[in-house]
Amino acid sequence: MTSELLVSQIARVLHTPDHLARLRASLLTFAMKGGLSNAGVTEWSPIQLKDCATVYNGRAYKQHELLSSGTPVIRIQNLNGRDTWYYSDLPLGPEKYCDVGDLLYAWSGTFGPYIWQGPRGIYHYHIWRLVLSDRADKRFLFYKLQQLTAAIKGEAHGLMLPHMTKQQMESWPVMLPPLDEQHRIVAKVDELMALCDELEAAQTNREARRDRLRTTSLRNLVAPEEPKGNARFFLRHSARMITRPEHVVGVRQAILDLAMRGRLVPQDPGEEPVENLVARIQNEKGKGKLHSASQAKPSIGSSSIPRSWRWVPFGDIVVNRDGERVPVSKEERSTLAKTYDYYGASGVIDRIDKYLFDKPLLLIGEDGANLVNRSTPIAFMARGRYWVNNHAHVLDGTTEEFLRYIELFVNAIDLKPFLTGTAQPKMNQAKMNGIPVALPPENEQRRIVSKVDELMAVCDELEQSLATEQTERARLLEALLHDALEDSLPERELEPLGAR
Numbered sequence: 001m002t003s004e005l006l007v008s009q010i011a012r013v014l015h016t017p018d019h020l021a022r023l024r025a026s027l028l029t030f031a032m033k034g035g036l037s038n039a040g041v042t043e044w045s046p047i048q049l050k051d052c053a054t055v056y057n058g059r060a061y062k063q064h065e066l067l068s069s070g071t072p073v074i075r076i077q078n079l080n081g082r083d084t085w086y087y088s089d090l091p092l093g094p095e096k097y098c099d100v101g102d103l104l105y106a107w108s109g110t111f112g113p114y115i116w117q118g119p120r121g122i123y124h125y126h127i128w129r130l131v132l133s134d135r136a137d138k139r140f141l142f143y144k145l146q147q148l149t150a151a152i153k154g155e156a157h158g159l160m161l162p163h164m165t166k167q168q169m170e171s172w173p174v175m176l177p178p179l180d181e182q183h184r185i186v187a188k189v190d191e192l193m194a195l196c197d198e199l200e201a202a203q204t205n206r207e208a209r210r211d212r213l214r215t216t217s218l219r220n221l222v223a224p225e226e227p228k229g230n231a232r233f234f235l236r237h238s239a240r241m242i243t244r245p246e247h248v249v250g251v252r253q254a255i256l257d258l259a260m261r262g263r264l265v266p267q268d269p270g271e272e273p274v275e276n277l278v279a280r281i282q283n284e285k286g287k288g289k290l291h292s293a294s295q296a297k298p299s300i301g302s303s304s305i306p307r308s309w310r311w312v313p314f315g316d317i318v319v320n321r322d323g324e325r326v327p328v329s330k331e332e333r334s335t336l337a338k339t340y341d342y343y344g345a346s347g348v349i350d351r352i353d354k355y356l357f358d359k360p361l362l363l364i365g366e367d368g369a370n371l372v373n374r375s376t377p378i379a380f381m382a383r384g385r386y387w388v389n390n391h392a393h394v395l396d397g398t399t400e401e402f403l404r405y406i407e408l409f410v411n412a413i414d415l416k417p418f419l420t421g422t423a424q425p426k427m428n429q430a431k432m433n434g435i436p437v438a439l440p441p442e443n444e445q446r447r448i449v450s451k452v453d454e455l456m457a458v459c460d461e462l463e464q465s466l467a468t469e470q471t472e473r474a475r476l477l478e479a480l481l482h483d484a485l486e487d488s489l490p491e492r493e494l495e496p497l498g499a500r
Contacts, residue, residue, distance in 0.1 A: 050170035052136040060125035072121035113145035140182040214241040256412035262306035315433025319396040345391035355385040379410035405445040
């Protein structure tokens, strides 16, 4: 199979940027092991990098040596496209200067080879410049260094930033073919990477169109005056718009938005009025009367809610039990038996040998970045026996079903208007108590909770199905790469493509 045909066939299983990166890495490894050359016709020389290139150190600049004008100082940030520059007027030898087209290597941070395309400058200490002998083609060595770098990054497994000494760099083993063969390999790799660029551009454009369509469809779905046709359109085309597990996040949010606008389940005019429910809550709280509903301003986009619903201040319908919270330090927790759940702002963070609460209660994160980025639910139920620290509000209510509705409501709305602080967002008790809650009749609350649970279970299944599909596509990609590339390697390079 030709490499071009391979890329064409593999295009049908490419589903994520990770898949495309795997294809690039495999093609590059294949090329650097002689898979694109006339195997057996020429001899490749096992050498060290220092046998075909001289490695020059950059300069370690002190802060006072970095100026606002002069000769550009090329830092790792500049290698990666950042336009923020420092300058220097120090007189240095020619070996400290870098010109366009020079082969550079960042040995910390982003870590890897670059062919410099910017202005003439002085390269920083964290960068090496490689001056090649007449044995090596610059682009061949560039591709070889990419392959070797990928192996090192793979071994790091994201646990640490790769780092290398100059001695390690100079000792890197390189299988070097004759110069003419290097030129042929480079031409072929350039051609294949151009094909990968085309695939990447097509994939990016396709995903951008899907993102726009999905965003628009979800926005129309939850619009106040959304025609029924929008829901039908979304359901009909959801298979094209929801292709990865992360896409399901938007669907979950749309379900919550629809539920909290009264558009997920039908209303029953014969049900007990909301005012009766609020009166019972007030009676249980011992307040005697409810604040006027006009004091609670709408918190979900439009003020449009069903006529049988009412806007009620959060603090009027729940019982706050924050005063019963007790923080336990991490050091103290490390000495305790792991028996009961220990809750923080985003859920269970530990287990300890004692508990504060022994009934279902609603917890709401009080502080932390999650209040803004919402990577996990803000509101969540705690059950059984458990402890809560001072980073989560503790709320009680008339029934567990009522607390479940409040949980869904808090997770559906935008909480930013109720937060204080920017570096460390916080929702204090006073702000939380002022949140206007769109409250339906009690029986309708139960129907909403039941329907949301049902739909969220469908989302769980969809998420799992998409994750399984991604895994299967990755396996299929690996099988195609193995069959088409590894079996074609010359005898001198029979180790697997993934060998380090």
